[in-house]
Amino acid sequence: MIREFSIIDVYYLLLAARWTLALTGLAFLGGGLVGLLIAVLRVSPTAPLRALGAGYINVVQGIPLLAWLFVFFFGLPILAGVRVSPWIAAMVAFSIYAGAFLGDIWRGCLQAIPRQQWEAGASLGLSFAAQLRYVIVPQAVRVAIPPTVGFLVQLIKNTSLAAVIGFVELTREGQLTNSTTYRPFTVYIVVAAIYFAMCFPLTRWSRRLEGTLRVAR
């Protein structure tokens, strides 16, 4: 049955955008935890731990996000005999993916702090963890905010991939709307506009931060 595209459909698309944001938020949270661990492994004084962190980044970045989604959604039921909901599959896949990228971004930020700062901390008897926590991380955070926000924008857009495993977010809702209204151009223009409305403010904010943080103490 074909019906007209109306303002109600725009409303439904906006509702679906909430799930895009929810998935982004959860993926950012999960990815942030994984990323923090990976970044710390990458700057650890212990070589095998550094290698472990590097291995994780290489493996995850070398496999498309789409493949991770399929692995968790279709693979787990076959391998482990557990059925996972699109929610769980998407969250896990996105956390793994975001963890690798955030880990790599944050590693760079930690390494941007001069080696002498580590030495000054070590010379005062601070442990590796204390050097990281009190000396390095507070300085690295300033460096990290702009690229992290930049990645967040990527993440918002990439959540659209979750549509392929039946996760109803903005893109999937667009597909559904299109299949009943047959107005692909209109539907996807609206979908695109909603993505833009979510991403553009973040991009602007990230630019502003880059400008102000460079001169900050």
Next chain:
Amino acid sequence: MSLVELHDVVKRFGDNTVLDRVSLAVEPGDIVAIIGRSGSGKSTMLRCINGLEPIQHGRIVFDGETVNDPATNLRKLRQRVGIVFQSYNLFPHLSVEKNITLAPRVVKGMEHDAARELAAHALARVGLADKIDAYPDQLSGGQQQRVAIARSLAMQPQLMLFDEITSALDPELTGEVLKVLEQVAKEGMTMMLVTHEIGFARRVATRLIFMHRGRIWEEGSAGDVLAKPRTPELATFLDAVLH
């Protein structure tokens, strides 16, 4: 027992031998000035003593503990060996107070009020009592270096290492830092300092070491070594830095 002992220490960076069988003993209360050309191994020797650089051969002993033994707790040891660097290395995101109190609070578990008092006391020793709430970038180079000295002193170390701490400062600021050093020396602190300030070394040091090609080339009382160089290398070096 000597406070610091180096036995046959060899340090290499790749194929480059930076310390070549260096042996040395420093007694409590000694003020040892170390002079020599760039690349002669002076700074590396200091950095080996608090374990910042691993060594390839030999033994370094601080207060009976072998620094290069993997079983030694370097964190504990470094609380007793202060080091001040050429580039100050203050923590730019922390106030002067927090720079000084960070290690006493985190490492020694000192309470906030006691730590602030400690910072105030350490700052008074370097003549910067009024800068306790300033940030490093609000201070001159000389003031930053004095804060770095205060930060080390606040850990109440048994030994202080100074690695060319005035080399990044212009002459006017060098004076104020040397004055602080001299004061610390008078209080009886055991010190090893790598320096290009020959006049200061002559006045303050109890012993002087001239390093050349990774070896201790000459050593003795500052006055003797500077007045009567026994090797042409030292004579050439002194000629170059004094004129």
